[in-house]
Amino acid sequence: MAVRVYELAKELGLESKELLSTLKGMGEFVRSASSTIEAPVVRKVKEKLATESAPAAPAAAPAKAAPARTAPSGARPAAPAAKPSTPAPAASAPAQPQPAAPTQSAAPAQSAAPAQSAAPARPAAQAPAAAPRATPQAPSATPRPSATPQPRPSAPQQSRPSTGGTPTPRPMPRPGGTGGVPGAGNAARRTGTPRPGNNPFASSQGMGVRRPRPEGAGTGTAPGGRPDARTGAPRPGGSARPGVPGMPRPNPAMMPRQANPGLGGGQTRTGGGGRPGFGGGQGRPGGAGRPGFGGNAGPGRGGPGGPPTGGGGRGRGGRGGSGTQGAFGRAGGPAKRGRKSKKQRRQEFDQMEAPTIGGVRIRPGDGSTVRLRRGASLTDLAEKIGVDPASLVQVLFNLGEMVNATQSVADDTLQVLGAELNYTIEVVSPEDEDRELLESFDIEFGEDEGGEEDLAPRPPAVTVMGHVDHGKTKLLDAIRNTNVVAGEAGGITQAIGAYQVATEVDGQERKITFIDTPGHEAFTAMRARGAKSTDIAVLVVAADDGVMPQTIEALNHAKAAEVPIVVAVNKIDKESADPTKVRGQLTEFGLVPEEYGGDTMFVDVSATARTGLDELLEAVVLTADASLDLRANPDMPAQGVAIEAHLDKGRGPVATVLVHRGTLRTGDSIVAGSAHGRVRAMINDQGEQVTEAPPSMPVQVLGLTSVPGAGDNFLVVEDDRMARQIADKRESRQRAALLAKTTRRKTLDQLFEQLEKGETQELKLILKGDSAGSVEALEDALAGIDIGDEVSLRVIDRGVGAITETNVSLAEASDAVIIGFNVRPQGKATQMADSAGVDIRYYSVIYAAIDDVEAALKGMLKPIFEEKVSGQAEIREIFRSSKFGTIAGCMVIDGSIRRNSKARLIRDGVVVTETSIASLRREKDDVTEVREGYECGMTLANYSDIKVDDVIETFEMVEKARD
Numbered sequence: 001m002a003v004r005v006y007e008l009a010k011e012l013g014l015e016s017k018e019l020l021s022t023l024k025g026m027g028e029f030v031r032s033a034s035s036t037i038e039a040p041v042v043r044k045v046k047e048k049l050a051t052e053s054a055p056a057a058p059a060a061a062p063a064k065a066a067p068a069r070t071a072p073s074g075a076r077p078a079a080p081a082a083k084p085s086t087p088a089p090a091a092s093a094p095a096q097p098q099p100a101a102p103t104q105s106a107a108p109a110q111s112a113a114p115a116q117s118a119a120p121a122r123p124a125a126q127a128p129a130a131a132p133r134a135t136p137q138a139p140s141a142t143p144r145p146s147a148t149p150q151p152r153p154s155a156p157q158q159s160r161p162s163t164g165g166t167p168t169p170r171p172m173p174r175p176g177g178t179g180g181v182p183g184a185g186n187a188a189r190r191t192g193t194p195r196p197g198n199n200p201f202a203s204s205q206g207m208g209v210r211r212p213r214p215e216g217a218g219t220g221t222a223p224g225g226r227p228d229a230r231t232g233a234p235r236p237g238g239s240a241r242p243g244v245p246g247m248p249r250p251n252p253a254m255m256p257r258q259a260n261p262g263l264g265g266g267q268t269r270t271g272g273g274g275r276p277g278f279g280g281g282q283g284r285p286g287g288a289g290r291p292g293f294g295g296n297a298g299p300g301r302g303g304p305g306g307p308p309t310g311g312g313g314r315g316r317g318g319r320g321g322s323g324t325q326g327a328f329g330r331a332g333g334p335a336k337r338g339r340k341s342k343k344q345r346r347q348e349f350d351q352m353e354a355p356t357i358g359g360v361r362i363r364p365g366d367g368s369t370v371r372l373r374r375g376a377s378l379t380d381l382a383e384k385i386g387v388d389p390a391s392l393v394q395v396l397f398n399l400g401e402m403v404n405a406t407q408s409v410a411d412d413t414l415q416v417l418g419a420e421l422n423y424t425i426e427v428v429s430p431e432d433e434d435r436e437l438l439e440s441f442d443i444e445f446g447e448d449e450g451g452e453e454d455l456a457p458r459p460p461a462v463t464v465m466g467h468v469d470h471g472k473t474k475l476l477d478a479i480r481n482t483n484v485v486a487g488e489a490g491g492i493t494q495a496i497g498a499y500q501v502a503t504e505v506d507g508q509e510r511k512i513t514f515i516d517t518p519g520h521e522a523f524t525a526m527r528a529r530g531a532k533s534t535d536i537a538v539l540v541v542a543a544d545d546g547v548m549p550q551t552i553e554a555l556n557h558a559k560a561a562e563v564p565i566v567v568a569v570n571k572i573d574k575e576s577a578d579p580t581k582v583r584g585q586l587t588e589f590g591l592v593p594e595e596y597g598g599d600t601m602f603v604d605v606s607a608t609a610r611t612g613l614d615e616l617l618e619a620v621v622l623t624a625d626a627s628l629d630l631r632a633n634p635d636m637p638a639q640g641v642a643i644e645a646h647l648d649k650g651r652g653p654v655a656t657v658l659v660h661r662g663t664l665r666t667g668d669s670i671v672a673g674s675a676h677g678r679v680r681a682m683i684n685d686q687g688e689q690v691t692e693a694p695p696s697m698p699v700q701v702l703g704l705t706s707v708p709g710a711g712d713n714f715l716v717v718e719d720d721r722m723a724r725q726i727a728d729k730r731e732s733r734q735r736a737a738l739l740a741k742t743t744r745r746k747t748l749d750q751l752f753e754q755l756e757k758g759e760t761q762e763l764k765l766i767l768k769g770d771s772a773g774s775v776e777a778l779e780d781a782l783a784g785i786d787i788g789d790e791v792s793l794r795v796i797d798r799g800v801g802a803i804t805e806t807n808v809s810l811a812e813a814s815d816a817v818i819i820g821f822n823v824r825p826q827g828k829a830t831q832m833a834d835s836a837g838v839d840i841r842y843y844s845v846i847y848a849a850i851d852d853v854e855a856a857l858k859g860m861l862k863p864i865f866e867e868k869v870s871g872q873a874e875i876r877e878i879f880r881s882s883k884f885g886t887i888a889g890c891m892v893i894d895g896s897i898r899r900n901s902k903a904r905l906i907r908d909g910v911v912v913t914e915t916s917i918a919s920l921r922r923e924k925d926d927v928t929e930v931r932e933g934y935e936c937g938m939t940l941a942n943y944s945d946i947k948v949d950d951v952i953e954t955f956e957m958v959e960k961a962r963d
């Protein structure tokens with residue numbers, strides 16, 4: 001006989017919905033609760049329910065039984081209380097429920113199936129029948145039959161509360177978990193075989209620890225997440241609410257459509273908001289979260305209670321959800337709708353786990369080290385860490401710096417950015433960078449080839465260092481017996497020379513290579529390189545002057561380069577000379593003279609009188625012998641350093657190089673810094689052509705295609721092609737590094753400030769010099785000019801040699817000024833500059849260039865105005881005129897009052913208005929000025945509310961000179 005679904009549901013003690021879902025699970029197509037189902041189906045469904053509920057029951061019961069009663073201990077005593085309620089559904093005698101319990105126990109005792117199959121069908125009627133069977137099994141039960149379930153000592157712990165409780169608390173007519181068949185259902189529960197399985201219809205599902213749950217669970221309103229969820233334990237079967245009678249059985253269809261309603265705002269990830277379906281507000285607690293992303297995930301917006309530690313709330317809980325769905329399979333009905341594919345969910349997850357930095361979503365790093373070359377761009381960094389360069393630009397923008405993706409970025413900026421993204425940025429040092437480059441060509445720089453037997457002694461290379469005017473050049477001059485001082489512009493050594501001299505020590509002729517480094521502060525960089533490229537430093541200290549700032553600086557360079565020092569105490573011919581004082585002073589800096597028990601050799605010399613020179617040379621040789629192993633392999637491709645380079649009009653680029661190891665020969669293919677070429681000719685320090693330059697020999701090399709930088713290393717390579725490749729790579733790297741260094745970075749704040757002022761000011765320069773050293777020194781000195789942020793200086797090009805037409809056209813195009821240092825224009829460059837209005841400045845002294853540039857920069861500053869009060873007049877009387885309006889009859893009490901000048905009206909010390917003097921009269925005459933002590937009449941522009949005793953103060957804005 002056909003029955004309607006709701007009728008059968010009622011009969012079975014289920015909700016129509018539950019029954020519908022069961023039917024669907026069985027493959028029966030039933031549209032709604034009022035649909036009819038045929039008898040065979042009714043039978044099938046009853047059987048199914050009976051079968052399933054039997055083993056699962058125990059767990060389901062506790063789920064609500066426990067909470068219903070305050071304590072599980074109350075289970076047994078509470079059991080009796082259950083009686084009255086249980087019967088109700090059974091719609092029969094109150095005694096019936098009691099027998100139901102025995103039935104439960106009986107069922108498992110014998111294979112549950114038969115008992116169940118019989119029992120569920122007729123709830124009320126069969127219960128009594130079952131009772132007798134059960135009763136004997138519970139003979140020692142409490143006197144009350146209701147307690148019969150308890151006799152089963154084997155009942156699992158969880159089932160205890162359930163056993164007693166299941167039936168009792170239920171206010172609803174449906175007693176047992178499944179089917180309201182007290183007997184069968186409960187019996188099944190008692191079996192104590194909790195099924196963790198994934199049968200969605202089993203009312204147990206091992207969820208015995210369920211908390212009291214208000215109806216409507218799963219709607220997101222429930223405060224009480226499940227305890228297991230909190231621990232992050234996987235949810236068995238995902239049965240959110242298995243078999244809780246009186247509530248709809250959860251199934252995927254009941255889950256919220258949207259996978260992550262808690263992802264509010266797109267930025268707050270998951271957080272507490274989690275999936276409301278699982279108790280919404282409760283959030284997905286931390287256990288399952290991803291602490292790694294906690295930083296940005298935060299507790300999320302969605303949920304009130306998401307524990308902060310939850311961080312990336314979407315943890316296992318989230319996945320539990322999908323697991324649940326999996327467990328339910330399709331049985332849950334229309335769950336498929338709106339569900340996201342695995343791929344979608346993965347993408348979503350990936351997206352979520354990327355935190356936002358400055359509003360940009362970027363996957364965070366893992367703290368690993370990223371090596372970048374100097375002057376790397378954001379694109380380079382992006383490539384290494386696999387993100388979009390544009391997002392890095394945006395991050396940096398949000399950090400307050402504006403750079404584009406391909407622009408060279410300063411090291412510190414890269415490091416800050418790296419730290420923000422959780423990477424350690426390691427900017428490769430120039431040395432490492434170069435070594436790596438050479439290694440890529442299978443070249444090893446800096447090591448002698450071969451073994452000990454291949455090494456031969458070489459002369460020490462010596463750098464002379466010291467304070468300005470302490471006599472470095474004069475001393476070298478004396479040693480070489482030449483005189484270069486006379487030719488110097490401004491009296492400062494501005495080029496580097498290297499010379500080799502010979503001296504006799506212990507009857508042996510020993511050679512020493514001297515490198516003359518300039519003494520001016522501006523050449524610090526070159527001097528530092530000089531110290532590094534040599535073996536021993538001779539520190540020149542004038543005996544009459546003592547230790548000076550640059551003496552210390554030079555000393556520190558030498559120490560940093562771990563170069564032994566020999567002190568030349570110069571100018572001892574002078575009366576004021578105090579060599580002992582110099583020794584004492586230097587002792588304080590760690591240079592203890594040998595005679596005082598130290599290990600530094602001090603030699604008193606006089607460059608002018610040429611005394612002590614031999615002793616100095618001997619001291620150099622002895623120091624070298626004592627502390628250095630000066631040997632090199634002369635039979636290998638030469639390697640060394642370019643000490644100085646310049647562009648010679650007739651000979652092209654000329655580089656003075658010092659060979660460190662190997663022997664340089666004419667015809668060798670060499671690369672020096674970013675210059676390359678083939679050695680066309682070599683000239684020694686005597687001006688003679690040589691064909692070979694062994695270790696420690698300085699020579700001028702001709703044949704390079706461009707001018708190398710002072711301090712650049714040089715090496716002989718296999719062929720011209722390799723030389724060119726290395727040079728090109730070096731050049732591009734240098735350019736990037738230079739760009740990062742010289743481009744003045746503007747922060748947003750600065751930019752906004754400047755934009756507010758209406759313009760940004762930048763002085764662009766093109767530097768041309770006679771040698772690489774001087775151009776470098778000039779650029780460094782110019783970079784040191786500090787006149788604040790309002791104007792900036794940018795060197796857009798630099799080079800060695802004459803000012804060319806190319807330079808002029810670049811200057812014209814970029815509105816730059818050309819600075820020529822010891823160079824002049826070439827060809828039609830002057831005419832071009834004149835017609836294009838390009839400013840070319842010529843200098844031979846570095847200071848003059850610095851001063852001019854500084855003045856130019858200051859000239860670009862906006863004028864500063866300050867107010868200057870010119871006079872004050874007191875209003876003594878007020879006249880009204882139909883022609884002039886209100887006239888103030890005044891006495892000038894200070895300074896003078898001029899017509900049209902700016903004025904302010906002051907009443908009782910308070911400025912009433914600011915205006916200007918519209919008319920000024922003495923007697924009846926218009927005047928331009930009235931001085932102190934005179935009376936006058938005046939009117940104020942657009943203001944007539946004047947009173948006697950008011951003071952009119954006139955002032956003007958005067959341009960103020962900048963400091």
Ligand SMILES: Nc1nc2c(ncn2[C@@H]2O[C@H](COP(=O)(O)OP(=O)(O)OP(=O)(O)O)[C@@H](O)[C@H]2O)c(=O)[nH]1
Pocket residue numbers: 466467468469470471472473474475485491492493518519520570571572573574605606607608609
């Ligand atoms: N009386 C005396 N004067 C000396 C001696 N050595 C150098 N001078 C003078 O000191 C001045 C500076 O000498 P330089 O050799 O140009 O000094 P420097 O250290 O090379 O100077 P910069 O090139 O500017 O760094 C010159 O006027 C020299 O004549 C010396 O031994 N005795």
